[in-house]
Amino acid sequence: MSVKIRIPSQLRNLTGGEGMVETDAGTVGRIIMELENLHPGIAERLLDGGEVRRFINIYVDGDDIRFDKGLDTSVADGSEISIVPAVAGG
Amino acid sequence: MATTAEQLKCKECGRSYPLAALFVCDFCFGPLEVAYDYGKIRRRATKDRIALGPPSLWRYADFLPVENKPSVDLQAGFTPLIKADRLAAKLGLKKVWVKNDTANPTHSFKDRVVSVALQRALELGFEVVACASTGNLANSVAAHAAASGTEAFVFVPANLEIQKIIATAVYGVNVVKVRGNYDDVNRLCTEIASEKKWAFVNVNVRPYYAEGSKTLAYETAEQLGWRAPDKVVVPVASGSLLTKIHKGFWELGEVGLIRRKAPVVYGAQAEGCGPVAAAFKEGLEHVKPCKPDTIAKSLAIGNPADGVFALEVARATGGVIESVTEQEIVDGIKLLAETTGIFTETAGGVTTAVLAKLAAAGRIYRDEEVVLFITGDGLKTLDAVAGTLETFEIDPNFSQFEEEVLENVVKST
Numbered sequence: 001m002s003v004k005i006r007i008p009s010q011l012r013n014l015t016g017g018e019g020m021v022e023t024d025a026g027t028v029g030r031i032i033m034e035l036e037n038l039h040p041g042i043a044e045r046l047l048d049g050g051e052v053r054r055f056i057n058i059y060v061d062g063d064d065i066r067f068d069k070g071l072d073t074s075v076a077d078g079s080e081i082s083i084v085p086a087v088a089g090g
Numbered sequence: 091m092a093t094t095a096e097q098l099k100c101k102e103c104g105r106s107y108p109l110a111a112l113f114v115c116d117f118c119f120g121p122l123e124v125a126y127d128y129g130k131i132r133r134r135a136t137k138d139r140i141a142l143g144p145p146s147l148w149r150y151a152d153f154l155p156v157e158n159k160p161s162v163d164l165q166a167g168f169t170p171l172i173k174a175d176r177l178a179a180k181l182g183l184k185k186v187w188v189k190n191d192t193a194n195p196t197h198s199f200k201d202r203v204v205s206v207a208l209q210r211a212l213e214l215g216f217e218v219v220a221c222a223s224t225g226n227l228a229n230s231v232a233a234h235a236a237a238s239g240t241e242a243f244v245f246v247p248a249n250l251e252i253q254k255i256i257a258t259a260v261y262g263v264n265v266v267k268v269r270g271n272y273d274d275v276n277r278l279c280t281e282i283a284s285e286k287k288w289a290f291v292n293v294n295v296r297p298y299y300a301e302g303s304k305t306l307a308y309e310t311a312e313q314l315g316w317r318a319p320d321k322v323v324v325p326v327a328s329g330s331l332l333t334k335i336h337k338g339f340w341e342l343g344e345v346g347l348i349r350r351k352a353p354v355v356y357g358a359q360a361e362g363c364g365p366v367a368a369a370f371k372e373g374l375e376h377v378k379p380c381k382p383d384t385i386a387k388s389l390a391i392g393n394p395a396d397g398v399f400a401l402e403v404a405r406a407t408g409g410v411i412e413s414v415t416e417q418e419i420v421d422g423i424k425l426l427a428e429t430t431g432i433f434t435e436t437a438g439g440v441t442t443a444v445l446a447k448l449a450a451a452g453r454i455y456r457d458e459e460v461v462l463f464i465t466g467d468g469l470k471t472l473d474a475v476a477g478t479l480e481t482f483e484i485d486p487n488f489s490q491f492e493e494e495v496l497e498n499v500v501k502s503t
Contacts, residue, residue: 009284010116019284045117054376055102055119057393059277062270064393066379084280085114086395 003031005081014039028058029071031081046083055086094130095155098122098297101399109155111214111289113296121395122297124155132345137316144168147202147305153341154305155298160209162238166201167305169193171313174462177429177442181449185459187319189310190432196233196257197467198226198388198435199306199331204234204291207299211289217241218288222279224272224327224388225254226435226466231291232261243288245275251387253470271382273393300330307338310461311348318342318353320458323445325437325465326357326366326411327389329400335463336403353461355403357411358444360384360436364413366397370404377401385416385474386436388466410453414443422446423468423475433468441465 002022007015015021016039023034036043045053051071052058058065059082065073075081098107102120113122135152143149147167148159170190178186194201204227211219220243221231228244235242242263246255247270259265268275276293283293291299311318318339324332336355343350359367362384369377377397382390394400404411414422419436422443427433434442445462448454468475482498484490 006281008280010114010119045119048118053119054398055114055121055395057277062274062277064273064379067381082277082281084277085119086393 002077003075003079003081005031005035006083008083008085010085011042011045011083014042014045025075025077025079027071028060028065028073028075028081031075032071057084057086058082059084093155093157094126094128094134094152095124096127097125099125111211111216111294113294124297124301126153126155126341128341128344131341135345135347137347140312147205147302147309150305150308153301153308153338154206155301156206156209157213158209160205160212160238163205163209164195164201164234164237166194166205168309171310171461172430172432174430177426180425180429181446182456183449183454183458183460184456186445187310187314187459187461188426188430188432189306189461189463191306191463191465192432192434192438192467194230196226196229197470198230199303199463199465200226200230201234202305203227203299203302204230206302207289207291207295208234208238208240210298211291211295212238212240214289214295216287216289216295218243218286219291220244220279220282220286220288221291222246222272222276222293223258224390225250225258225470226388227292228258228265229254229470232258232263232265235263236261245279247272247275247387251471251473253472257470272387272391273379273382276391276393300334303331303334304338304341306331306463307335308342311339311342317348318351319461321354321356321409321454321460322463323356323358323441323448323460324463325389325441326359326394326397326400327391327437328394329357329366329396329398331463331465332357333396333399333403336407352407355407355409356444356448357400357404357409358441359411359413360386360389360419360440361413361415362386363390363392365392366394366400367411367413369397369401370411375401384419384436385471386419386440387471388435388437389440410448412444412447414440414447418443418447420475420478424478426464427468432464434464435466435468435471436474437466438464438468439474 363382
């Protein structure tokens with residue numbers, strides 16, 4: 001078991017074109033660090049000053065992590081994380 | 091007609107991109123916005139040339155990011171600007187105008203943005219259009235797709251008003267009801283847009299789409315005799331409309347069609363979904379997302395993409411982002427209807443109620459000229475007022491008419 005992460009098209013040049021990456025369970029913050037080990041450069045694109053960039057939304061099983069504990073939100077085995085640009089809608 | 095648009099530019103970090111189907115900065119995920127050659131627009135867009143244009147938003151094509159005007163379209167825009175003296179008197183004001191955008195082909199301002207988005211999508215070679223919608227956009231995308239013979243997929247929250255679903259499906263497009271709120275629908279569409287070569291009007295062609303809203307400012311200025319009003323009141327969902335109306339007035343000043351003087355911009359939200367108003371009140375520079383719970387479904391975006399920019403515009407112009415209760419929304423709908431003859435959907439109830447609140451708080455001076463942007467038709471949200479109105483019912487009998495109707499209508503007897 002592991003956690004699945006949906007990678008938006010804007011970041012796929014860092015994942016070799018992959019739209020889905022798997023990591024071990026943990027907090028969102030730890031998972032981003034693991035992503036960084038697998039695909040260097042990705043953390044800088046997601047975080048700014050240790051916080052999620054303001055135009056990026058991260059969801060765990062469809063729930064915005066801002067409604068939970070942000071980067072400290074825990075992600076269980078079998079969960080799915082979506083990284084989605086905030087710029088849409090209206 | 092070569093476009094006056096030059097490039098897409100990130101509003102957050104300033105990086106430039108070509109005029110393609112891009113919507114976020116590859117680096118920082120900031121939103122991309124169309125940048126123009128204003129010298130070119132200034133030379134081209136004279137008052138005479140605009141006056142000779144069609145009675146639709148396409149009279150301002152020189153200010154829009156398209157190569158050509160569409161060969162077939164629904165002629166959206168150029169809606170009435172109505173002097174609302176009875177509404178003004180009721181609020182203790184003198185000069186209130188209503189920009190009545192219910193008078194669009196599918197009865198909301200969304201026809202403006204969709205006209206531009208669809209034209210640009212076809213120019214970019216897309217064969218399928220799609221959108222995430224709270225209803226008004228769904229109606230408009232479906233109608234424009236039908237008129238142009240383009241295949242369309244429309245995604246809406248499953249609990250949307252039945253009128254809005256019927257008024258979308260009737261155009262023969264694919265309607266997908268998603269079991270979730272608008273923010274859920276939006277997230278799904280953003281993910282689908284990563285996988286499919288479709289033009290999601292408010293996702294991957296959003297920079298072009300959003301520019302359509304500027305035409306509300308151009309029309310208002312032209313209809314006032316080429317000047318800007320002192321103040322405007324605009325509903326806030328994603329925040330895009332508010333920022334684009336401001337941009338529209340700014341551009342007219344930039345190209346010399348009006349004096350350089352941006353109006354004070356007020357934003358209107360429902361308390362049941364007022365993340366931008368809350369951020370304004372708390373003096374924050376970011377917007378905390380919320381879970382929407384309001385009858386103003388067309389404004390029910392809990393995670394507004396342009397919220398931070400709406401905050402900036404309100405603060406820079408000396409405006410406010412204000413919110414109103416559900417009861418005030420219903421009262422706002424009735425106030426507008428009873429004093430102007432315009433029946434608005436819940437979003438317009440929010441806008442009218444915010445104007446009333448600002449007037450009562452003394453924020454708008456008696457002599458100031460205010461334009462109220464009414465962006466959608468009341469027939470789309472009948473449920474909001476359905477239980478609150480009284481009618482008479484009688485047999486076809488004259489004495490019953492006298493006793494049960496006239497006796498109760500003191501004013502007209």
